[in-house]
Amino acid sequence: MPEQLAKTVKIGVDSREATSRIPEMLRRYPDVEIDYGQMESGDFLVAPGHIVERKADSDFVASLLDGRLFPQLALMKAEHQDVILLIEGSIHSHRSMISDEALHGAMSYLTVLAKVPLIYSRDAADTAALIYRFALHLQHGLGYEIPLRTQKPKGSLSTWQQYVVEGLPGVGPGRAQGLIKHFGGVKGLFSASEASISAAPGIGPKTAAKIFEITQS
């Protein structure tokens, strides 16, 4: 019997959200395990300490106008270390209800001071998919590393050498060729002193220092 040890993704759903379509959509993911329960605040517990508050666009604007929003979020932050505010719909369609200044102020306050990230979703399906991704990322990480460099060259040796050297800070195609020529190859550059790097054409002391910091270690 092939024991399937697929890692599960646990998502806590508040009983108030239990009747919405979201849990049913979440259950479609085979690795999702839903845990219903009464929560004091917030809607979806996406990882320990990470709560998602789902708000319809109209609700968001309304609760902003009547002053419920910030106290409610403050309460959540007291209970959970991280709060994510997910806004379903389109704020733009409710802009006539609220001044631009108030909206900008709220967005700015939430993201830079309160550290509550805002996420927009188009509809319920979008919301479910986002909640699943949050839970997956927080509970199991990405599962791989993001490559820093992409679309690598295919060509000759010198092409590759130039590409590698271009990875150094402050070095583009021109300086890369100059450096390779000056040092007669890649090897010399990566064992050169700061002074001799600075002697290469087009390289000043500041760039030389940065390059040296990376090659030397």
Add this chain to the structure above:
Amino acid sequence: MPEQLAKTVKIGVDSREATSRIPEMLRRYPDVEIDYGQMESGDFLVAPGHIVERKADSDFVASLLDGRLFPQLALMKAEHQDVILLIEGSIHSHRSMISDEALHGAMSYLTVLAKVPLIYSRDAADTAALIYRFALHLQHGLGYEIPLRTQKPKGSLSTWQQYVVEGLPGVGPGRAQGLIKHFGGVKGLFSASEASISAAPGIGPKTAAKIFEITQS
């Protein structure tokens, strides 16, 4: 009513953005003081250590597809404490270009793992207003002060090292980290023999030969 000496709000603008309409709009705020300068990464310095990267909706999707986005943000995080990604326009209009999974993954990764908040703006006027709010909040926000530490985040060196090493053929994130760890840095790798390269974890004779060809020369 006594005169109130308004505190100024300083905003750093990268020279590439200097020609856009944003600086002109920012200058309409009487308390804003704009400081032009060349920045290595990012567009608007909204407080010490807080950089805003402005991206058009189409750019966001395009740079996501060809893999430029995350390296760019990673390098920004190596230079600044906090990065804010401001997306101008509507992502929804470009959804046909990219899979929903990828888009959700990107949004989730940015907000919960990379800790890069996403902000959406409708147009350039919106962008300017949001940038002003960020600067205002961060510089004189709600009583308490932002620590003016401008020091680079730790880990910027290793990010650059990994960036350079990933430029080698057959080397992605995993092998890059393995190589740097195995050789204790970049210098050792670039002066290593083919045999000792092959001794690194995950590197076989094929890959070792290709790496050696470039470093040796």
Add this chain to the structure above:
DNA sequence: ACTTCCGATCCTTGA
């Protein structure tokens, strides 16, 4: 970002 695909690497087997 995700997904799919493919080649290289590594590990186990069995002669």
Add this chain to the structure above:
DNA sequence: TCAAGGATCGGAAGT
């Protein structure tokens, strides 16, 4: 002991 096989990992390319 080592060659051949297959399972796994990791990078490359494409949506």
